[in-house]
Amino acid sequence: MKKYLTAAAALLCATAATPAFAQDQDREFNGFYAGGSIGATFKPGNSDETILFDRDLNGSFGDTVVTTGGADAFSTGFCGGAVGTSPSRPAAGCDSESSAIEFSGRIGFDRQMGGFVLGALVEVGTSDYSSSVTAFSITPASYTFNREVDLLANARIRAGFTATPTTLVYATGGVGYAQMNNSFVTTNTANGVTRDLDDESIGFVLGGGIEQKIGRNFSIGVEYLYQQYDDDSSVRLVNSGTTPATNPFLLGNANGTDFIRSDGKFDMHSVRAVANFRF
Numbered sequence: 463m464k465k466y467l468t469a470a471a472a473l474l475c476a477t478a479a480t481p482a483f484a485q486d487q488d489r490e491f492n493g494f495y496a497g498g499s500i501g502a503t504f505k506p507g508n509s510d511e512t513i514l515f516d517r518d519l520n521g522s523f524g525d526t527v528v529t530t531g532g533a534d535a536f537s538t539g540f541c542g543g544a545v546g547t548s549p550s551r552p553a554a555g556c557d558s559e560s561s562a563i564e565f566s567g568r569i570g571f572d573r574q575m576g577g578f579v580l581g582a583l584v585e586v587g588t589s590d591y592s593s594s595v596t597a598f599s600i601t602p603a604s605y606t607f608n609r610e611v612d613l614l615a616n617a618r619i620r621a622g623f624t625a626t627p628t629t630l631v632y633a634t635g636g637v638g639y640a641q642m643n644n645s646f647v648t649t650n651t652a653n654g655v656t657r658d659l660d661d662e663s664i665g666f667v668l669g670g671g672i673e674q675k676i677g678r679n680f681s682i683g684v685e686y687l688y689q690q691y692d693d694d695s696s697v698r699l700v701n702s703g704t705t706p707a708t709n710p711f712l713l714g715n716a717n718g719t720d721f722i723r724s725d726g727k728f729d730m731h732s733v734r735a736v737a738n739f740r741f
Contacts, residue, residue, distance in 0.1 A: 491572045491579045494741045501734025503591040504561040512540040512724045513597040517714030535710040544594035564589035586615045603650040613641040616667045628675040638667040640691040654702035665691035683736045690729040696722045
C-alpha cells in the first residue's frame with residue numbers, strides 16, 4: 463500500500479508541475495523567432511531643404527549662381543518637394559512629402575536571463591517612401607533631386623526588460639543598408655547634365671519597442687525605428703555643345719556648375735506593428 467501511495471503522490475506532483483512549467487515557458491522570451499511588420503515611414507521637418515551650388519568647381523558648395531548682370535539666378539526660391547518635369551515656377555505647386563507604407567520580414571534570437579532579455583535580429587524590407595527637393599531659376603526652369611527607397615535591411619541587437627512576465631520593453635540598434643533610386647530632372651533645355659547618383663548606402667538604425675506574448679509561441683508589438691544613410695549624389699550642368707558662354711552655369715567655370723542637396727543625410731522615421739512566431 464505504501465508503495466502505491468508513494469507512486470500516486472509522485473504522479474500527482476508531476477501532473478501539478480506540468481502546467482506550471484508550461485506557464486513559465488509561455489512567459490519566456492527565449493529562442494529563435496521569425497516575424498514581420500507593417501507600418502508608416504515619414505521624414506518631418508525638411509521643408510526648408512535647398513540645393514547647393516559649386517560654380518567654380520573647387521569642391522566647396524554654397525556659391526551663388528549669378529547671371530551676366532550679377533543677379534541671383536535662383537532668387538525664385540526652393541521647395542522641399544517635387545514638381546515633376548514640366549512646372550518651372552513655385553506657383554505651379556510643389557508636392558509636400560507625406561508618410562508611406564513599409565513592409566519587412568525578420569528572423570532573430572533572444573536569451574532571457576531573469577527579467578533581462580538580450581537578442582539579435584536581421585530584417586529585410588521595403589517602403590514606397592520618397593524624398594525630393596526642387597530649385598527654381600529665373601530663366602525660368604526647375605531642378606529636382608529625388609530619392610526613392612527600393613530595399614532596406616539591417617542587423618541589430620536589442621536589449622530590454624520584462625515589465626510584466628509577458629511584456630518586453632526594449633531598445634534596439636545596429637547597422638543598416640539602403641538601396642535607393644536617386645534621380646534628377648530639370649526643365650532646363652539649354653545645358654547638358656552629367657549625373658553621379660548614389661544607389662547604395664550603409665548607415666545606422668536606432669529605436670525601441672514593446673512586445674507582448676500571446677500564448678507560448680506568438681507575440682505582437684509596436685516598434686519605432688530611426689534610420690540614417692549618407693547620400694553624396696551630385697549632378698553637373700555643363701555645356702550641351704550649343705550653350706552660350708554667358709550661361710549662368712558656365713560663368714564660374716567653363717566646365718559647368720555642380721549641384722547637391724543641402725541635406726546629405728537620407729533619414730527616416732518608422733512606426734510599425736510587429737508580429738513574431740517563436741519556435
